[in-house]
Ligand SMILES: O=C(O)CCC(=O)C(=O)O
């Protein structure tokens with residue numbers, strides 16, 4: 001098929017005419033003074049040349065003018081000139097390639113692809129044309145990313161044109177993975193590894209799909225290759241470590257990667273730091289063991305975390321210094337979500353920078369210990385977590401909440417539920433786990449009641465379990481489990497706790 005005809009007159013004709021008319025204007029005054037008798041024969045001599053140039057049978061001028069336009073960034077003009085040249089030389093492979101490039105530069109990808117494919121059809125041995133066609137296909141095939149309008153078939157066609165392209169296999173693998181075609185994705189990534197055996201990121205991609213296919217041995221091998229190629233790869237070291245069994249050597253490798261990376265704010269660096277810390281502090285055997293009931297039961301209870309002395313210091317200082325700063329806890333719209341509940345507690349969110357409050361050293365110290373505890377809980381939580389799913393992450397500030405006698409929090413869920421009012425843009429996943437650290441339990445009532453079977457089974461049948469608060473106790477449960485705080489029955493009692501939510505990182509920046 002010939003290229004689309006240019007809508008306007010080819011600029012070549014205008015260009016040459018303008019050029020000639022400029023020359024005429026410049027030369028006429030000069031020649032007038034001398035001999036006007038010479039002008040006519042000169043013009044007569046020039047006429048066939050003007051006619052020839054305007055006719056431009058070979059498309060030579062069109063191409064030259066277009067190339068000039070292209071190098072000045074006037075892509076629309078360049079593609080028009082090349083289209084004009086191609087009308088005269090429709091089988092010129094070089095022109096077809098140039099035309100394609102001009103179209104690409106003007107974001108006219110489909111037409112560019114068409115031009116490159118024509119070039120390939122005319123000369124199947126032209127590697128350059130094949131590569132350009134493959135690039136155009138790939139950029140069209142991978143467009144829109146994941147599930148929207150990416151087209152694996154186009155990437156596969158690109159690979160038939162230009163088969164030794166690890167980058168194309170990587171795009172294809174990512175696209176296939178996003179559509180759930182895991183086995184085909186694994187093939188694509190494996191091919192990318194074959195073609196680029198020195199690229200750590202390629203091994204990481206392969207590891208991701210191997211993990212999602214539960215092939216732990218192969219995942220480990222790929223991650224190991226990635227760490228050999230890129231010893232500071234936090235992604236590889238963290239995942240290897242999480243695959244377990246946890247070891248101090250693994251924690252040290254992770255620590256080294258962390259230092260090498262010097263990135264203290266990224267999500268993965270925070271996670272790595274937590275893991276190293278938890279492993280070194282708790283030893284290698286206990287890691288994750290404390291939270292393992294969470295997987296089966298939906299909740300876990302862990303006692304004796306900070307020690308009685310530290311917990312007591314935290315309780316008394318927090319009551320003295322933080323309670324005056326509390327405000328009434330609210331229910332209702334939060335992050336576009338609606339919770340149906342009533343509550344009577346007073347709450348306070350702890351800023352990451354405690355210096356802006358004038359707190360005693362004892363309280364700052366105790367809160368620091370508590371934060372380390374939650375960081376360890378985070379690390380242990382991740383050791384239970386399927387690595388190919390979005391990680392839970394402590395996105396929100398720590399909350400200090402207190403209930404006085406008679407206080408309660410009616411049945412609710414903490415996780416963000418998409419409501420019709422919240423609309424399509426609202427996050428589909430938000431809080432994943434709720435972890436509550438209790439400071440005291442010397443009162444009647446105030447139990448945390450979990451309804452593990454959800455709303456389908458009402459009353460006694462809904463899997464209810466009552467967990468009484470007690471000093472230095474942590475309870476962690478899935479945030480989508482409905483739960484309530486039963487009324488505190490002892491007059492004069494205060495029930496205080498610190499809560500940390502772990503949320504899906506998927507909702508960040510989306
Ligand atoms: O303090 C508790 O036991 C749970 C509190 C709670 O459900 C909440 O703050 O969302």
Ligand SMILES: [Fe+2]
Pocket residue numbers: 412413414434483
């Ligand atoms: Fe809650």
